[in-house]
Amino acid sequence: MLSREDNDLMCQVGPGTPMGAFLREYWIPALVPSEVPAPDCPPLRIRLLGENLIAFRVTSGQVGLVVNACPHRGASLFFGRNEEEGLRCVYHGWKYDVGGNCVDMPSEPAESNFKSKVKVRAYPTIERKGIVWAYMGPRETPPPLPELLPNLDEQCTVWTRLEECSYMQALEGDIDTVHAFFLHSGHVRQENTLPGSMAYYISRQREAVFQARDHEIGATYAAVRPAEDDSEYWRMGSFLLPFYTMNAPGLLGIKNTCIAWVPLDDEHTMVWNIGRQQLLQPGTEGIGGLKSDYNRQDPLGRFDPYGPRVGNNQQRRVYQEPTTDWLGRFKPLANKDNDYLIDRELQAAMGTFTGLPGPAQDPMAQETMGPVYDRTQEHLGATDQMIIRTRRKLIQACKAYVERGVVPPGVEKPELYRMRGGGAIVPKGVNGIDATDDVRFARVQTIEIPAGG
Numbered sequence: 001m002l003s004r005e006d007n008d009l010m011c012q013v014g015p016g017t018p019m020g021a022f023l024r025e026y027w028i029p030a031l032v033p034s035e036v037p038a039p040d041c042p043p044l045r046i047r048l049l050g051e052n053l054i055a056f057r058v059t060s061g062q063v064g065l066v067v068n069a070c071p072h073r074g075a076s077l078f079f080g081r082n083e084e085e086g087l088r089c090v091y092h093g094w095k096y097d098v099g100g101n102c103v104d105m106p107s108e109p110a111e112s113n114f115k116s117k118v119k120v121r122a123y124p125t126i127e128r129k130g131i132v133w134a135y136m137g138p139r140e141t142p143p144p145l146p147e148l149l150p151n152l153d154e155q156c157t158v159w160t161r162l163e164e165c166s167y168m169q170a171l172e173g174d175i176d177t178v179h180a181f182f183l184h185s186g187h188v189r190q191e192n193t194l195p196g197s198m199a200y201y202i203s204r205q206r207e208a209v210f211q212a213r214d215h216e217i218g219a220t221y222a223a224v225r226p227a228e229d230d231s232e233y234w235r236m237g238s239f240l241l242p243f244y245t246m247n248a249p250g251l252l253g254i255k256n257t258c259i260a261w262v263p264l265d266d267e268h269t270m271v272w273n274i275g276r277q278q279l280l281q282p283g284t285e286g287i288g289g290l291k292s293d294y295n296r297q298d299p300l301g302r303f304d305p306y307g308p309r310v311g312n313n314q315q316r317r318v319y320q321e322p323t324t325d326w327l328g329r330f331k332p333l334a335n336k337d338n339d340y341l342i343d344r345e346l347q348a349a350m351g352t353f354t355g356l357p358g359p360a361q362d363p364m365a366q367e368t369m370g371p372v373y374d375r376t377q378e379h380l381g382a383t384d385q386m387i388i389r390t391r392r393k394l395i396q397a398c399k400a401y402v403e404r405g406v407v408p409p410g411v412e413k414p415e416l417y418r419m420r421g422g423g424a425i426v427p428k429g430v431n432g433i434d435a436t437d438d439v440r441f442a443r444v445q446t447i448e449i450p451a452g453g
Helices: 004-013 018-023 167-174 177-184 198-204 337-342 344-348 358-367 382-404
Strands: 027-031 043-046 050-058 062-067 079-084 087-089 103-104 125-128 133-136 157-163 209-215 217-226 232-242 244-246 254-264 268-276 424-427
Touching: 004 018, 004 167, 018 167, 027 254, 027 268, 043 087, 062 125, 087 103, 087 217, 133 198, 167 254, 167 358, 167 382, 177 198, 177 217, 177 344, 177 358, 177 382, 198 217, 198 232, 209 382, 217 382, 232 382, 268 337
Parallel strands: none
Antiparallel strands: 027 133, 043 050, 050 062, 079 087, 125 133, 157 268, 209 217, 217 232, 232 244, 232 424, 244 254, 254 268
């Protein structure tokens, strides 16, 4: 468990908080480019790290990100006119460019130079492969963007969803790999899996031996289970400061995805799934001969994991209708207000273990802990060592930054983000984390590990 002081330190992210200052040293995924789809399009309300911000795309195509309140008398810039390379407050006509500079002040005398003395707080942005990144920190020249392999991939796609809880309890769910074959696949039986696959080994033995170790910008973990008589299945993932996970499902060296758990405020998180979403043929082999799974579906044929189909083209509906509220973007259709669309008949029949739509299973577990879980009340087990290590890494890095001015790990070393997650078959007696270092740190694409000792 954590002390109340460390729990508050870790979870409070707003302006003036230690963790808020620490996180602001990093580039942050802020919005999807399609949310401001065209030059001079309507502005967008967003919240990041407890700040209410307005995003807008100016005439030349660049994305601006400014605080909501006009510095004149505080009127909301959401209602502003986005025109001719700037956002104009409709109260008195003051206009601001993407750098926050006041470029026009028509309510003041023509001879006045007052506009040169007024700025709205603005944050630099960069677009890269489906993400508008924002830098909210104090540096006059922002650091380089992190070299996350999934966001460097030419086939990078981005999928987002709002989660109504602290970013850390959401993130911790992703590095808690042992839950996968309970919450998500407790109904899966070994006879229905592909021999030699991830599901095959986990359904045969749901408990695992865990290992974890630090790396320069986070920590790596492995859940280890017997594979064949002379080998083991190592299911490996990583945490990368300040809020990224390279999770463990999939084939190491083939998988190229990550998740960013971006705090909007203390009690809301935007979950960014980033990378190349590959649908591998069942039986595709990875390191050591580990095979990709069958595409598992509800055996009763009654369960669409993405919610009901709507519209003439029968497209899957994943989200509620968006609103223009600060938290009105990417709200899941299955949510706490409708009990995550649980189907008790499906649950009782073991059609799925939970009876919940797939995308609702993690949010159910994480949001029902409360907006910010009181970690002084928890009871951690042997399988939680990666969670313990991740918390320690984040809290120690934050304290070093706030108390001694130590540069947050990775901020000035973008190449450290070139990492991968996934599983491999490793001979008994071989440490899978050591054996796959070159692949996990992307020094090579793959390595040869024999299936047996």
